[in-house]
Structures are given as structure tokens and as C-alpha cells.
Amino acid sequence: MKMIKNNNEKRIYMKKGNILILIILLILSGILGYNINSKIKSNTNVKKESVKNMNNGDLVQQEKTLPxxxxxxxxxxxxxxxxxxxxQxxxxEQWRSDVVKLSKENKEEVYTNGYNKEKMVALTFDDGPDSNITPKIVETLTQYNVNGNFxxxxxxxxxxxxxxxxAYKEGNLVLSHSYNHVELNKLSEGKIKNEMEKGEEEIFNIIGKKPSLIRPPYGAxxxxxxxxxxxxxxxIILWxxxxLDWSQMEKENIQKNIIDNLRPGEIILMHSNEDKIxxxxxxxDIIMAIKEKGYEIVTLDKLLNVEAYK
Structure with a gap:
């Protein structure tokens, strides 16, 4: 009986010991689990904060690089x-005052000049094409490694x-001066659009592109x-x-009007029709003088940062 009692006591002690060990293990696992979870949360927070900081950094950088x-x-x-x-x-003078005012009121639609910081200018030629002057102007531009706008x-x-x-294949812009060279401001809305569309269509038939820049005849x-x-x-592109190569047809006066007045962003008006010798x-001389003054001669799409064709 004594042995049985002793054996029973041993079993009870063993059970108690096992329970105690189990309790200790549970306590330890709880502590370890808490620490692990804390570390995971901490790491997660660090990662989140890092991502947040990276995103903020990216946004700051993006804001800095946006033009x-x-x-x-x-x-x-x-x-x-x-x-x-x-x-005359x-x-x-009245016309100049009026169009400058319109350009100021419609800066995204009417351009008399480009931006004012960079030393770039555009040479533009109206009233072509013809069989003599226009081809020779194209050849001169190519010879001096510059492009113009026709x-x-x-x-x-x-x-x-x-x-x-x-003209197009040599890198110049081929743009519209309407179809019939009439004063658009004297026409109805329908006829204005017809002049624009027909002029673009003729250009499209040759170069496969429709221009998105137009110069209304006479700047009207x-x-x-x-x-x-x-x-x-x-x-609308004016100048x-x-x-005034259509008025005072003298080489010296044409040059003087450009060289004496040159500013960054100039759009310079000339003509390329039959009598513009x-x-x-x-x-x-105009090209060389412009370059000597440190200016770059560019096409209008670069000068104005706009698309030249549709």
C-alpha cells in the first residue's frame, strides 16, 4: 500500500511538474511572440516610413524637375x-498697337514673339512659293546651316x-498663309475657316502634314x-x-531693321515672292550678323514650344 501511495504521489508530482513546465513554456513563448511581433511592427513601420519618406522625396524631386x-x-x-x-x-502704328493688345489678351493663341530669356530668333518668309526667289532662299538657308519658316x-x-x-525636306517649316491671301477679318466665320482649311489642304497634299500655325494675310x-x-x-503667328522688305526694297534697310532691333525671341518678317530680290x-549678311550677336536661328515650333503640324 505504501508503494502504491508513493507511486501515486510520484505521478502527481510529475503531472504538476509537467504543468509547471508547460506554464513556463507558454509564458516564454508569449514573451518571445510579443518581442517578435514588436520587431515586425517596428520593421514594418520603418519600411512604411521609408516608403513615405521616399515618396515625399520623389515628390519633392519631381516638383523641382517639373518645368x-x-x-x-x-x-x-x-x-x-x-x-x-x-x-500709312x-x-x-495703330495696327501694331491693336495686335500687341490682342496678343497680350490671347497669349496662347496669338504670338508676335517668342520667349524672352534665350537668345533664339525665327526667320519667317511670306507670300511664296514661286519659281525663283523661294528656291534660292531655301538654298541660302541650307548653305548657312539654318532653317526658316515659310x-x-x-x-x-x-x-x-x-x-x-x-523647302520641307531641307528642314524648314511649311506653314499656311491662307488660300487666297485675303483679309480674314473682313470675312464671315464660315469663310475664314474655309480659307484656313483650303490652305492647309494644299500643303497636306504635298508634304502629308497639315500645319497648325497660320499667319493671316496682312496680319489682319x-x-x-x-x-x-x-x-x-x-x-496665329505674327511678328x-x-x-518692310515690301516697302523699302533696299538690302541695307532690310538688314538694319533686323540687326538694330534684335531681342531674344524675335519673329522676323520677310517675304519670298517674285520681286524680293x-x-x-x-x-x-543677316544670318551672319545674327550669329555674330550670339543668337541661334530656329524654327517656330522650337522658339514658341508649340506643335507645327496637326
Whole structure:
């Protein structure tokens, strides 16, 4: 009986011992589990914080690298001719004042000049193409390793397709000067759009692209022309320097109007039609003088940071 009692006591002690060990193990596992979870949470928080910091860093970096929209000062339009009468000058001064005002009010739609910080300018040529002057101007630009911007009249484009194609293939912009070279501000909305569309279509038939930059003939614009251009996906390009090569057809005066007035972002108006021999003769000296002043001659899409074609 004593042995049985002793054996029973041993079993009880063993059970108690096992229970005690189990309790100790449970306590230890709880402590370890807490520490592990704490570490996991801590690491997770660190990772989250790291991601958060990285994201914040990325955002800060992104904000730093996003280009800021540069302000564009609208210049007064410059250029003189001693061949204009007093009344002609008064009319021109009034026109210049009016279009500068319109450009200031519609900066994303009407451009008289480009941005003012970088020393870049654009040479533009109206009223072509023809069989003589336009091809020679293209050749001169190529010879001096620069590109120009040709605003061609639609009804002339189909007559001289090889000239248009050559101008385009040499890296120049081929743009619209309307179809019939009429004052758009004297037309109805429908006729304004028709002039724009027909001019673009003639260019498209040759180069396979429709221009999105248009120069209304004579710079004749008003709010109706601006709205029509906008609805057609076009931007209006005027000028900040008028060489007046159509008035005072003298090489020296054409050069003087450019070189004496040069500012960053200039859009320079010249012509490339049949009687502009003086413009052609002046062009090499104009290009060299512009470069000597530290300016780069560029196309309008680069000068204005816009798309040239649709």
C-alpha cells in the first residue's frame, strides 16, 4: 500500500511538474511572440516610413524637375521704312498697337514673339512659293546651316509643288498663309475657316502634314479670326520685327531693321515672292550678323514650344 501511495504521489508530482513546465513554456513563448511581433511592427513601420519618406522625396524631386511655365513678354513691333506716307505710318502704328493688345489678351493663341530669356530668333518668309526667289532662299538657308519658316499661299502651293517639297525636306517649316491671301477679318466665320482649311489642304497634299500655325494675310486679325483659328486647332503667328522688305526694297534697310532691333525671341518678317530680290541678297549678311550677336536661328515650333503640324 505504501508503494502504491508513493507511486501515486510520484505521478502527481510529475503531472504538476509537467504543468509547471508547460506554464513556463507558454509564458516564454508569449514573451518571445510579443518581442517578435514588436520587431515586425517596428520593421514594418520603418519600411512604411521609408516608403513615405521616399515618396515625399520623389515628390519633392519631381516638383523641382517639373518645368515652370515661362512668362512671355509681348514686345512692341519694330521696323521702319522711309517709303511710307504719313497716313500709312499712322495706320501701321495703330495696327501694331491693336495686335500687341490682342496678343497680350490671347497669349496662347496669338504670338508676335517668342520667349524672352534665350537668345533664339525665327526667320519667317511670306507670300511664296514661286519659281525663283523661294528656291534660292531655301538654298541660302541650307548653305548657312539654318532653317526658316515659310508661310505659303494655298493657291500658289499647288502651282509649285517641287518648291514646297524642297523647302520641307531641307528642314524648314511649311506653314499656311491662307488660300487666297485675303483679309480674314473682313470675312464671315464660315469663310475664314474655309480659307484656313483650303490652305492647309494644299500643303497636306504635298508634304502629308497639315500645319497648325497660320499667319493671316496682312496680319489682319480680330476676335473672330482668333476664335476661328482656335476652333480649327491653329495658332496665329505674327511678328515682332517687320523688315518692310515690301516697302523699302533696299538690302541695307532690310538688314538694319533686323540687326538694330534684335531681342531674344524675335519673329522676323520677310517675304519670298517674285520681286524680293533685295531680301534674297540681304539674307547671308543677316544670318551672319545674327550669329555674330550670339543668337541661334530656329524654327517656330522650337522658339514658341508649340506643335507645327496637326
Amino acid at each position: 515652370k511655365k515661362e512668362e512671355r513678354e509681348v514686345y512692341d513691333i519694330l521696323g521702319k521704312s522711309n517709303k511710307l506716307t504719313t497716313n 505710318w499712322k495706320a501701321m 508661310f505659303f499661299i494655298g493657291e500658289k502651293v499647288w502651282k509649285y509643288p517641287s518648291v514646297v517639297e524642297k 486679325i480680330d476676335k473672330n479670326v482668333i476664335e476661328a483659328a482656335k476652333s480649327e486647332g491653329n495658332k 515682332s520685327i517687320d523688315t 533685295a531680301t534674297l541678297e540681304a539674307l547671308p
